[in-house]
Amino acid sequence: MPADLHPEAVTAAVRNPDPFIDLGHVRQVFRTQSGGEVVALDDVNLQIRDGEFVSVLGPSGCGKSTLMRIIGGLASPTSGETRIDGEPVSGPSPLVGMVFQQPALFPWRSVLRNVTLPAEVLKLPKKAAEERGKELLETVGLGHATHLYPYELSGGMQQRAGIARALLHDPKILLMDEPFGALDALTRESMGLELLRVWESTKKTVVFVTHSVNEALFLADRVVVMAARPGRIAEVHEVALPRPRTLDLMATAEFSQAADHLRQLLGAKTGD
Numbered sequence: 001m002p003a004d005l006h007p008e009a010v011t012a013a014v015r016n017p018d019p020f021i022d023l024g025h026v027r028q029v030f031r032t033q034s035g036g037e038v039v040a041l042d043d044v045n046l047q048i049r050d051g052e053f054v055s056v057l058g059p060s061g062c063g064k065s066t067l068m069r070i071i072g073g074l075a076s077p078t079s080g081e082t083r084i085d086g087e088p089v090s091g092p093s094p095l096v097g098m099v100f101q102q103p104a105l106f107p108w109r110s111v112l113r114n115v116t117l118p119a120e121v122l123k124l125p126k127k128a129a130e131e132r133g134k135e136l137l138e139t140v141g142l143g144h145a146t147h148l149y150p151y152e153l154s155g156g157m158q159q160r161a162g163i164a165r166a167l168l169h170d171p172k173i174l175l176m177d178e179p180f181g182a183l184d185a186l187t188r189e190s191m192g193l194e195l196l197r198v199w200e201s202t203k204k205t206v207v208f209v210t211h212s213v214n215e216a217l218f219l220a221d222r223v224v225v226m227a228a229r230p231g232r233i234a235e236v237h238e239v240a241l242p243r244p245r246t247l248d249l250m251a252t253a254e255f256s257q258a259a260d261h262l263r264q265l266l267g268a269k270t271g272d
């Protein structure tokens with residue numbers, strides 16, 4: 001039997017249709033206190049491949065968080081459809097892990113017990129979760145910190161613990177909403193490098209919201225540039241920069257040209 005007709009291959013193809021995340025004509029309208037309407041997202045169409053790294057860039061209020069909440073099943077759009085792996089999104093899915101700007105670790109739990117929290121919520125076996133939690137903490141460079149408490153960690157370490165926690169149940173998709181927004185510039189750059197290393201080793205699909213042009217470009221395969229009022233996609237920019245990426249890439253002419261293009265789209269007058 002030809003390999004591509006083998007029952008397992010057929011089942012895999014049905015289970016993993018391309019695109020992996022599929023947003024079709026998504027519109028989200030909110031009512032304001034004064035009885036008006038805010039069109040947070042207007043006719044958003046976006047297809048993301050399995051294993052792709054997509055950055056979402058745009059001014060404040062253009063609907064980035066709303067878009068992430070819809071993909072993550074935390075909100076349903078006013079109209080349009082979102083599918084993950086071919087299935088309509090109707091609520092939070094175990095296929096998704098989320099990382100926010102504030103990692104919101106519980107102060108009374110150790111780093112490891114914060115990271116294994118999703119296993120308690122999802123009722124996964126405790127011992128296996130602990131082992132995986134330790135492995136993930138190694139992966140994000142916190143192997144030495146399993147028994148520390150959140151107040152003993154720097155902002156960057158807390159955010160790494162947040163990433164390990166989001167990966168605990170082995171989601172296929174990592175949704176990251178300004179995860180490094182509260183960090184200083186140097187920590188932010190090294191977190192970006194670590195994230196790329198984790199992404200390359202875990203093969204997750206990542207959707208990464210940021211306000212930083214350089215960060216968006218440095219990390220992604222594609223940058224989705226959004227515009228506000230109404231929130232919409234202005235352009236999807238294919239990033240033609242080679243991988244693996246190191247920080248010197250940001251000093252190259254190709255990087256500057258692409259960054260200038262994105263800044264023009266955003267209407268930004270100065271750097272990041």
Ligand SMILES: Nc1ncnc2c1ncn2[C@@H]1O[C@H](COP(=O)(O)OP(=O)(O)OP(=O)(O)O)[C@@H](O)[C@H]1O
Nearest residue numbers: 030031038040059060061062063064065066067231
């Ligand atoms: N629950 C809500 N009720 C009413 N309006 C909302 C609600 N959530 C978001 N909005 C409005 O929808 C628009 C998009 O908000 P959203 O938080 O998605 O933007 P954003 O691009 O993530 O902004 P920022 O970069 O500042 O975080 C904004 O005008 C916001 O005020």
